[in-house]
Amino acid sequence: MNFKEIARRAETGPMMTTDDFLMQRVSANVMKLQKKYDVHWDGKSLVNLDDDLADRTWQAGRELLLSAGLYSANSRRVIEFSETEVEHALRFAPRRLQMGQGKDQVTIYHRSVEDPRPPFAFSGPFNADTHETMFVHLNEAFAQERIIDCLFLPGYLKELDGLMIRPNSGLSSRAAVLYGQWSREAVRRAGRPGMPICGHAVMALNEMACTNEEWGLRSTDPRAMVLLSELQVDDVTMARMGFYLPYGCPIYIAFTPLVGGYGGGPDGTAIVAVASFIASVMLGADICHLGPQHIKYRMQTNNMSLWMGSLAQQAVARNSHIIATTSHTTAGRPGSAQYAYEFAALELAVVPSGSNVSGPRPAEPLGWNNVSPLMGRLFVEVGHAAAKLTRAQAAEIVARLYEKYKDRITFEEAPKGLPFEKMYDVETLSPTPEHQALYDEVKEELARLGVPFE
Amino acid sequence: MATQEEVLAKMRASIEDYDKEAAVAAAREALEAGIDPNLAMEEGFAKPIRALGEAFDRMEIFLPQLVMAADAMKAGVTVLEEAILASGSTLEKKGVVVLGTVEGDIHDIGKTVVMAMLQAGGYEVHDLGVEVPTPRFIQAAEEINANIIGMSALLSTTMLRQRDVIELLCNKGLAGRYFTIVGGAPVTQKWADEIGADAYARDAVEAVKVLDASREKWA
Numbered sequence: 001m002n003f004k005e006i007a008r009r010a011e012t013g014p015m016m017t018t019d020d021f022l023m024q025r026v027s028a029n030v031m032k033l034q035k036k037y038d039v040h041w042d043g044k045s046l047v048n049l050d051d052d053l054a055d056r057t058w059q060a061g062r063e064l065l066l067s068a069g070l071y072s073a074n075s076r077r078v079i080e081f082s083e084t085e086v087e088h089a090l091r092f093a094p095r096r097l098q099m100g101q102g103k104d105q106v107t108i109y110h111r112s113v114e115d116p117r118p119p120f121a122f123s124g125p126f127n128a129d130t131h132e133t134m135f136v137h138l139n140e141a142f143a144q145e146r147i148i149d150c151l152f153l154p155g156y157l158k159e160l161d162g163l164m165i166r167p168n169s170g171l172s173s174r175a176a177v178l179y180g181q182w183s184r185e186a187v188r189r190a191g192r193p194g195m196p197i198c199g200h201a202v203m204a205l206n207e208m209a210c211t212n213e214e215w216g217l218r219s220t221d222p223r224a225m226v227l228l229s230e231l232q233v234d235d236v237t238m239a240r241m242g243f244y245l246p247y248g249c250p251i252y253i254a255f256t257p258l259v260g261g262y263g264g265g266p267d268g269t270a271i272v273a274v275a276s277f278i279a280s281v282m283l284g285a286d287i288c289h290l291g292p293q294h295i296k297y298r299m300q301t302n303n304m305s306l307w308m309g310s311l312a313q314q315a316v317a318r319n320s321h322i323i324a325t326t327s328h329t330t331a332g333r334p335g336s337a338q339y340a341y342e343f344a345a346l347e348l349a350v351v352p353s354g355s356n357v358s359g360p361r362p363a364e365p366l367g368w369n370n371v372s373p374l375m376g377r378l379f380v381e382v383g384h385a386a387a388k389l390t391r392a393q394a395a396e397i398v399a400r401l402y403e404k405y406k407d408r409i410t411f412e413e414a415p416k417g418l419p420f421e422k423m424y425d426v427e428t429l430s431p432t433p434e435h436q437a438l439y440d441e442v443k444e445e446l447a448r449l450g451v452p453f454e
Numbered sequence: 455m456a457t458q459e460e461v462l463a464k465m466r467a468s469i470e471d472y473d474k475e476a477a478v479a480a481a482r483e484a485l486e487a488g489i490d491p492n493l494a495m496e497e498g499f500a501k502p503i504r505a506l507g508e509a510f511d512r513m514e515i516f517l518p519q520l521v522m523a524a525d526a527m528k529a530g531v532t533v534l535e536e537a538i539l540a541s542g543s544t545l546e547k548k549g550v551v552v553l554g555t556v557e558g559d560i561h562d563i564g565k566t567v568v569m570a571m572l573q574a575g576g577y578e579v580h581d582l583g584v585e586v587p588t589p590r591f592i593q594a595a596e597e598i599n600a601n602i603i604g605m606s607a608l609l610s611t612t613m614l615r616q617r618d619v620i621e622l623l624c625n626k627g628l629a630g631r632y633f634t635i636v637g638g639a640p641v642t643q644k645w646a647d648e649i650g651a652d653a654y655a656r657d658a659v660e661a662v663k664v665l666d667a668s669r670e671k672w673a
Contacts, residue, residue: 031518158610165611260516261516265513366610
């Protein structure tokens with residue numbers, strides 16, 4: 001199925017309200033499929049170790065997409081798919097993909113469960129609110145970390161020229177252009193001019209203005225798009241797909257199934273997650289990003305989300321060759337040890353489950369420049385180490401890590417952390433002695449807990 | 455004829471079973487039995503839905519159950535309300551809220567949870583939906599004589615629309631006429647203070663607590 005047909009169905013599919021789609025097509029079907037395929041969480045496990053459960057979750061998720069479809073939120077119509085169309089799209093989804101240019105070109109690939117190859121690592125500001133004066137410095141500091149494969153979502157320009165940016169305004173187009181220019185400048189300064197930049201300039205249609213082969217984001221840079229929860233696509237994403245697909249960009253689609261939301265608990269949400277993976281492939285995704293949210297905690301390292309992420313990734317890894325990744329959103333913030341313990345726990349849950357890695361970032365609301373390139377380095381180091389473990393070995397370490405932070409996962413209780421400019425010397429782009437000491441201390445503790453660093 | 459306690463038990467069960475038709479039937483039975491509608495509302499509908507709200511906060515039930523319970527209560531309350539209006543009396547309610555996701559923002563779930571929890575908390579909520587144009591919040595509040603305007607924004611780019619609503623209220627000379635409350639993932643107390651919102655709530659449970667605690671400001 002091509003995009004032309006998807007766009008046609010978004011205009012001609014059955015019409016219904018959002019509420020009816022979510023309650024009748026998503027929730028009701030999830031409840032039914034959970035029973036039919038016996039997909040249930042035991043309330044204790046942090047990492048799934050049951051292959052049969054992973055396979056049943058895949059079947060349930062696939063069936064959910066066939067029965068619910070994908071809702072076009074602006075046209076209020078359902079894009080429906082047949083079984084044959086789904087099988088065809090899954091068969092022809094890419095197993096591996098090159099991104100970037102020249103000597104900086106890198107390859108991402110599908111990983112299987114307990115795949116010993118290191119995960120591909122997307123890391124960067126991850127759409128944290130980034131001040132215009134800090135944008136290039138912050139991204140250069142990430143790009144100079146050679147262990148990072150792709151610069152990830154180079155910061156959100158929430159304000160420009162002293163004004164907040166209104167979506168689709170002239171200022172929004174100007175922000176998108178500067179985003180492209182400054183991101184390219186950052187990787188050039190870091191000596192990696194062809195490093196791929198996974199971009200998502202502004203939350204509006206004029207996001208596309210960041211595109212330019214010389215000074216901006218190129219056809220070899222993946223472009224991130226986001227589905228709405230649950231199983232919904234809006235016109236901004238459809239319009240961007242309509243441009244980026246023929247332009248030739250690798251398509252990176254993120255989705256954020258909500259634990260506690262219309263899918264129910266972590267078990268029902270895992271079914272929604274699998275359906276979202278397949279829906280993304282139907283839309284034309286090359287890389288599928290699972291970024292589950294939690295209706296109460298808004299982060300991904302709580303017990304429900306850890307288990308859900310591991311189960312959904314295993315379902316996809318065992319039953320398809322989709323290139324999958326998981327985002328890492330934490331309660332603790334950069335500049336605190338908890339930040340690292342949380343992202344390490346999630347990586348240990350999902351990397352042996354077959355995922356690549358994207359992140360890390362603290363949960364919203366975000367402070368300005370609230371990310372750390374040094375923690376980006378540690379994130380990738382943990383990801384590489386996690387690939388050496390079986391799920392069972394990793395699960396033991398996840399349990400130890402979870403004990404360290406489980407009582408401080410609400411926004412109020414979690415450590416607040418620091419902005420980039422307090423953790424780095426912004427002229428030399430090197431971490432402050434205090435931030436370096438935190439990295440050393442946390443890495444040593446992670447090693448003591450069993451993370452097999454190189 | 456069933457006793458008062460038996461009828462109230464049926465009303466409570468209809469909410470706990472998320473059963474809209476049963477809620478309507480039990481509300482009719484309460485009226486036929488001559489039970490005070492305000493008592494029926496509190497004991498038959500409000501109490502069980504508050505308990506479900508607490509269960510949701512503990513993650514023992516999830517959004518579909520909360521939405522179905524709120525729908526059942528809404529259907530039952532409509533029956534009670536019609537009877538009360540027909541008798542020339544009024545149904546006791548805490549306050550009237552217009553609620554919506556701001557212009558340019560299509561995200562619905564956070565607002566839906568807030569709506570369900572406010573309804574569970576005894577508020578009358580008028581849902582304006584998503585992508586609500588700035589003037590529409592004020593127009594709707596005026597039309598239904600609301601006490602409270604609630605604005606949700608999930609994106610850091612759309613939260614500035616919350617500021618626009620408050621600015622427009624001031625420019626229309628309506629500052630202070632409505633109690634404004636803001637929320638959404640990127641929204642903070644600092645932002646609420648900056649734009650002159652009367653209150654900020656981090657989540658749906660907090661929204662109910664904040665409004666309850668600020669009653670003298672909006673009642």
